[in-house]
Amino acid sequence: MWTGVQWQGTIPGGATKRWYTWNWPTAWHVVWYLMPTSPQPGNPELQWDVAVERANAAHCTYWITVKNLTASQVTFEGRFAVL
């Protein structure tokens, strides 16, 4: 397994936003997760959903929908792991 940070995101308080990242080999088993980089102790800050598009025989696009569960802006890393 190897991991990485695909993007650095910012999301306003209470907002839901979607990011996409394309040209990932379909043969890879990839999981997506987030890590806040703006500490707000006491409550969860983010939740996310992943959707996939098969762009062609060999590549796919991941669509990651992020929801800010707080009233304040949150910055975060969009992380992946190739299993």
Next chain:
Amino acid sequence: MPPPVTPQRSQQLFDLVNARLCCPASANAPCIPFLYPDDGCWGRAHEMCRLMITDGAQPEKVWIKGALHPTSQNQPGCSYPGWSGWGWHVAPTLQVGTVNGVETWVIDPALFTGPVSQATWKSVQGDPNAILKPTAADIFYYKSFLYGLPDETDPTYTKTNQVLTNYRNLLKLRSAGPDGPPPYFACMTKPAGVQWFGSLGPNQTKTWYTWGWAASLNVLWTIMPLTQCPGAPQVTWRVRVERANASQCTYWIMVTNLTSDPVKFEGRYDVL
């Protein structure tokens, strides 16, 4: 002979034409029906040449004649004799500068996921005695080679569009039939890490479960669409787990089709 391009440029041109692939169930113009491999190659080839020429490239074509028996996951019969194959085939070519000198590479998304050499292109068509002949890109239908009749051109792309329309419709009809859209599970073997192949109707949500997993294992589940359809997300999923007994659990995976087209997918697992 046109000047050679780099391998990177040939891949870029492959991606350019492959980005036009038809979503099988909707197949809206001006998409190219690469997922209907049965027939229509001359229309696809002419449209691919048009796109590449518009992008500044100088493609040519290669024609092959023989008892051609290719294999495709996108034809319900899979391969010969389930699928009778072709008497001939055509695809665009590029001259590509390689470490071995200038080579002719073929751009054929109906058969490959990237540019390939002519020898590779010929080899998957199942007839070592097949005959290859090159032409310029403007030959729409190389009838003198195929049937001993006068060749056809199509400078206005009228005939090309007729061919593409016809095979888009056949792709849509097949996708609406009992076998659904390509690919076809009977043509596929499950790779390692794939627990099941699934199908979903338009906008359908369905739950699958899989039991007998050791509770001590750390298992992650992901879904990968098999039906190709560029432009928008197709599927999303949620995982739930049931502790069945002291040592085993059952995973319940709920998959949602986000599109108005049917989608086939594979359910994947990884033990961390």
